[in-house]
Structures are given as C-alpha cells and as structure tokens.
Amino acid sequence: MKYTAFAAAAALFAGTIAADAKELRLSHQWSEGDVRHKVAQMVADDVAAAGVDLEIKIFPSQSLFKAREQYKPLSRGQVDMIVFPLSYAGGLRNAYNLTLMPGLVKNHDHAARMNDSEFMGEIEKIMAEDDVMVLVHGYLAGGFAGKDSCITGPEDVQGMQTRAAGKAFEQMLAGAGASIASMSSAEIYNAMQTGVLDAANTSSSSFVSYRIYEQAKCFTPVGDYALWFMYQPLMMNKSVYDDLTDEQRAALDAAAEKAQAFYLEEAKREDGEARDTFEKNGVEISEMTEEQFKAWQAIAQETSYKAFKEGSEQDQKLLDLALSVE
DSSP states (O other): OHHHHHHHHHHHHHHHHHHHOEEEEEEOSSOTTSHHHHHHHHHHHHHHHTTSSEEEEEEOTTSSSOGGGOHHHHHHTSSSEEEOOGGGGTTTOGGGGGGGOTTSOOSHHHHHHHHTSHHHHHHHHHHHHTTEEEEEOOEEEEEEEESSSOOOSGGGGTTOEEEOSSHHHHHHHHHTTOEEOOOOGGGHHHHHHTTSOSEEEEEHHHHHHTTGGGTOSEEEOOSSOOSEEEEOOEEEEHHHHHTSOHHHHHHHHHHHHHHHHHHHHHHHHHHHHHHHHHHHTTOEEOOOOHHHHHHHHHHHHHTHHHHHHTSOHHHHHHHHHHHHOO
C-alpha cells in the first residue's frame, strides 16, 4: 500500500515536470556559420544546460518563414523567437526605421549605449504593443568600398553610381549627389566588375563573404566612426515568455545576457576581419573622421531624417531621443 502511494506520488511529480517542459521555435534567415545563428545557438545551448525543461529548436536559412516575413508571425505567436533586422518591419511601425538610419550610431560602443538608452526603451514599448520583447540586443556595422577611389566624405560620392544598404541610406547618398543602383549585396561584385557600380555600402561580413575586395581599390572600414549600423536583435513573443516558469525565464535571461556580450565582441571582430582582409588583398584603407561623419549627418538631416519625421510627432520625439545618446 505504501509502495503504491509512493509510486502514485512519483508519477504525479513526473507529470508536473512534464507539464512544465516546453519547446520553443526560433526562426532566422542566415546560415549556421553566421554570427546571428551563433547568438541563437548560444542561448539554446545555455538554456538546455540549465536543466529547466526548456528546449529551443532553431530553424535557420528561412526554413520556417521568409526573411522579411517573420515579425507578424512572432507577434501572433506562430513562432516563439526570431533573430531579425528590425528595420524589415519598418512598413508596419515607422519607428523601426530608426534602427537602420545613417549617422545615428557612430561605433559599436555607441551602439551598446543606444541599447541601454531611453530611445531603445521607447522602441521596446512599441514592440510590447505587438506582444514582442527583446532578449538579446545587437547591432552589426558596415562601411564603403570604392572601385576606383575612397569614399569617406559626402563629396566623394558626387556623380557616382552607388549601392546603399537601406532606403534611408539611398536618400542620404542621393542628397550627396550620387546616383542610386538598388541591388542585393550578392550582386555588388558583378556590378563593380562590369562597371555598373562605382561604390557600395553594405555590412562588414557581406564585404568579406562576397569577396568585394577583389573589385575595390579603397575600403572605408568601421572604425571610430561609421555610418551603417543595423539593429538585429533576438526577439521573443512576450506572452510565451510570460507563460514560462520562473526557473525557465531566469535561465533564458542569463543565457541572453551572456549572448549579448558575445554578439558585441563578434560584431567588432567581423569589422576587424573585413579591414584585415581588404588590406591583405592590397586594397587601400581610408578611415572616416569625425568631421566627415558630421558632414554625412548634416545631409541625412535634410534627407533621411526629414523623410522619417513626416510620420508623426512621436517619430520626431524618437529621432531626437536617438540623437541625444552620447
């Protein structure tokens, strides 16, 4: 009788544990070698190691949803987590366009301060309206490559056929006198090779992976100053997070904190790798100065920022908050 009662209690206890066990699905667009996948995998591995009956199953390479179509499914609870360039959802929330805006972030340490700022707090409030929250903040950066000359100040793109990474950058470059050729990063190499492009702006990792150093004479790397920073966080459905046990949330939070530090260091490493790769391949390196950064910012003020601010008074407030981060 005692044995039977003990067995029943054990079965009940096991059933309680099983009821708390949960599998989360995480979607992203990149390969398993990409830093953004590594961030997701680090969170998944650390949560699994915590032994809190929580598993994160990762679906890379757009295997669950198309790259630009992940925000709505996250908001609706059709997927639990995504690593996602937030500006992709700029058509749904104009405020998100500030996460890919020229001249708002000048370097990685500044980006880290942006993540802890009132500006980011306001962005997260907007996310919360969509039942979305941030687990891991992260920015990746990029620079310029010129086929025949260096691109550091606005005057350098005058009359050039240029590819930019994002609508706001196209607006700014056009304001500086460039002609814009819209294309994916994968098309830059051939466009430079065939004379379609004189210059290109994209991420550090894309410059390396697409071997743009074979077509460029000069490279402007990410240094103390750079124009192109794109916010690409690991986000989660807030209701799903709230439904986890205290232990599961604690494990997830700890894993996210560790992954965020890794993300920042890897972003810096990728920039350094891009610089070294171009240099080793005989490409001239030309750093952007503070004066040149401010000159670009002044053009962005009259082009990209002006177009963004036409959204609403709230958008003006958000832009001012972003620009106030020292």
